[in-house]
Amino acid sequence: MTDEISAGHRPACPSCGRATAVPASAHYTSEGTVSYARCECGRWLIVLAGRVIGADAA
Incomplete structure (x- = not known):
């Protein structure tokens, strides 16, 4: 399986x-x-299989 980010x-x-x-x-x-x-805006993102599934509260 190829994840979207690696693709x-x-x-x-x-x-x-x-x-x-x-x-x-x-x-x-x-x-x-x-x-x-x-991200450039400063938020930490959690990405699973090419989809953002979480972010910090910023």
Whole structure:
């Protein structure tokens, strides 16, 4: 299975709408790759299999 981030698609930040930054950390799970990325607006994003599933409260 190829995750969207590794295929070149970067999901948008739910706060500012910009494409997420390059992941700071990535881990493989049974549901796909989970990664943590910092957006240019300063929020930390949790991305699972190419979709933003969480963000800090900023």
